[in-house]
Amino acid sequence: MNDTGSLGDDVQLLTLDVNGTSCEVITSPRRTLVDVLRHNLRLTGTHVGCEHGICGACTVLVDGLPVRACLMFAAQAEGKQLTTVESLADPGTGELNDLQRAFTEHHGLQCGFCTPGFLMLAQGFLTERPEATKEEIREVVAANLCRCTGYQTIVEAIDACATARRAQRAAGTEETSCN
């Protein structure tokens, strides 16, 4: 990674664990996590919407929990497990996971700019609270901004995914596509 940021003599070597892969990045200490993910590692699925932690377009998982990647320096992410939207689909076949499928089935996205943030928010939340009710899901969806959908179909998509996962667990089948 040769994007060293603006100051050639003030750089550091970071080792980041992104989607299970260890990545070395040489960058200036002031670069945010979202900029390093997007521009150094070319994982452009994580988007930048406000750079002040309100819109949530940059949401990624840090050690499994949703975090605004615009409010964190890349250096702060060393030693943590980072998960981005690129991790959701099957790496071999590209097949969408159940959450992604629910978004498309419920028309939970239009322009798609905020979508990776909502997907990671939901992925983190449902792992933490698989029993979440639709009302709880709506509360969590209120953490991020979407300008296209009016939110209803995002809530429905996440609720449908959660319901299906619960049904699968109840049926005793091991869910493998959404770990």
Place this chain on the structure above:
Amino acid sequence: MRSAKDDRLVGRAVARREDPRLLTGHGRFVDDVELPGMLHAQFVRSTVAHAALAEVDLTQVRQVPGVVAAFTAMDLDLGDITAQLGRPLTEFVPTAMPVLARDRVRYVGEPIAIVVAIDAYAAEDGLEAAKVTYETLAPVTCEDQALAPGAPLVHEEATHNTLVDVSLFATEGIDEIFDNAPCVVRVEARTGRQNALPLETRGAVAHWDGREEQLVLHTCTQVPHQVRTVASRCLRLDERAVRVIVPDMGGGFGLKCVVGREEIATAAAALRLRRPVKWIEDRKDALSASFLAREQHYTARAAFDVDGRILGLDADVVCDMGAYSCYPFTAGIEPLMASAEMSGVYKVPAYRVRGRAITTNKAPTAPYRGVSRPQYVMVVERLMERAARALGLDPVEIRRRNIITEFPYTGVNNITYDPGSYLESLNLCEQALKEAGWYGRQAAARAEGRHIGIGYSCFSERTGYGSTAFAARKMEVVPGFDLAEARMDTSGAVTVTSGTISHGQSHETTMAQIVADALHVDIAKVKLHQGDTDRITYGWGTFASRSITVGGSAVRLAAAKLGDKLRAIAAAEWGIPPEETELDRGRVRRRDDPDAVLTHEHLAETAYLKSHLLPKDIDPGLTATAAFDVFNDGTFSNATHGVVVELHEGTGQVEILAYVCVEDCGVAINPQVVEGQCRGGIAQGIAGALFEQVTYDGQGEPSATSFMDYKVPTAHEIPEVTIHHLETPCAFTETGAKGAGEGGTIGAPAAVLNAVNDALRATRVELDNTPITPETVHRALTSPALEQTP
């Protein structure tokens, strides 16, 4: 075997073809475009609202580590952006918008210089080192100041700070009608300045391609060809030498359907430096220094007879368009829309209107989803409610008595409305709220001292404006038509181009549905190309809900022509007239022998690889081009919205308990997409009704520069919306579709405001301004009148 009709995709909720890439993080938005050696730009922006520029000193900027170059207007020497209307100076004053401020700044945030550096961080460092010397002038920050005698002038050529002043209609004898009417009601309403707020801010990546001798400009715009025109003129290049490419776009809502100064400046910097330059707007600039909309002031009155039938409508509209006229629409966009269409869905026999655009020292404005219609619908619907109260009529009943029921209907505004379901949608919406028990619940809640209100709005939305309709507005560049090209390759795959450009509206899906039906091919075989001025001959982009009506019609015509060519080639092979063939699931079939078929692949092979077999009157290749335009007043979608709100004492919060939308956009190409447009539009309408506003202080400093100050509603504030569809097909679009992009936004403010006022009935307070803040509601709920109510 399924019949051809069963196979049709139009009308079905076909899964979106955009989704897989967007869901996996593989969309390509403008900030995802990365080129070797790319530099990053940011803009030195004015910190004052109104000043002469005495000096712009970038010497120290150029010393900042990482900064590669910095340019002022003088350095770049670019042409201005000037939008024109074909109207006399008494009605329209053209004003030039320089790409970078030259000798004057007119709003906080106006771009003064471009700083180019090795990354965005260094570019921002560079901004800090700029020295701008201002000779400040008195700012004009509101309508009263702008129109006051002797006011400072934002543009010297615009006396009275007025850019547009038109009186389009004045029915003879209207004063007498008002003098003699048994009931005259008035509304004075002000609507807040809003930001359309696509989640993706504006941005551009420009580079010079020496091999093609072409400037390539990636930019998120709704109007790629118009950006090309402006870039070529400002940069003094042939249009051929500019290629505008639009990647995936994270929303636009109108804000991106005008040409931005920064995208042109970015192109100029790339041209000068011969290196790729990227500019991505940050949220602060997006909120305060891009394009805003909707700040309007209505003074309106309506006359009614004793039965509640409207006799006349008389309105004065002042739109605060900020510092500059936007290209290509001009500052006339809001006042002309309001003036031309305000009589709306009602049988208004007499109409007078004056529409003005004033200029102030605020960020300029662009069309925003709905353009004036959310505002004037709100005013007209308030007039209806007020008349109902004055005459003791039910608010739904007074609408029934006035709503247009016979079509085509030519209004007092000389516009002919094509058939719609105005009354049916009103009745159905009322029935839905009744059957859900809201009227009963409202009565019970009132008895408990709670404040529940029910409100409606009825409206129609002109969509599919053709060149005739835009020419009537006297635009100097006249949008309207669209071009489409359909091509088939030797594998039988179809590429279709459209001059429209999707930014959330799902054109890759809906246009493919149209093509698949027209050509009788598998939708997987169809790919839409949009947003590239080298691939698409010409287009007017996406705005005014024109994409499916106009663009979709052109696409259908081109696909049908391509189908005709396939049939002609097949007919030649069989030695029969083309009329004796038909398209059938990827093949051409003989009508007289359904088992005799030739596949598209076979016919394409003949067209390209064995063209010696073609008769002389059939050109090789499989391509067809079609244009579509609308030569009447366009087609009107319509809807009724019904809203139930509860007002909370103490907090002044307006909680939306139920929202019902009954909409009619003709044939819905994809009902799921239409519902998405409705819900998203309604959310933006609610945002305007209750939450969002950019205000300015007396010095012209904007109040909202972050999401801490600009309250964008979340899933917490936006309710679930129940949607009912009616279908009155359009007779003159190729698919029967009407536009569906803006209706949600148009109907919501009026319905919410009416519901709030219904909830406030006991207080005798009536609210007419938006956004309705908790403070206003709280004040109303603590009004003395309420305490007197038993």
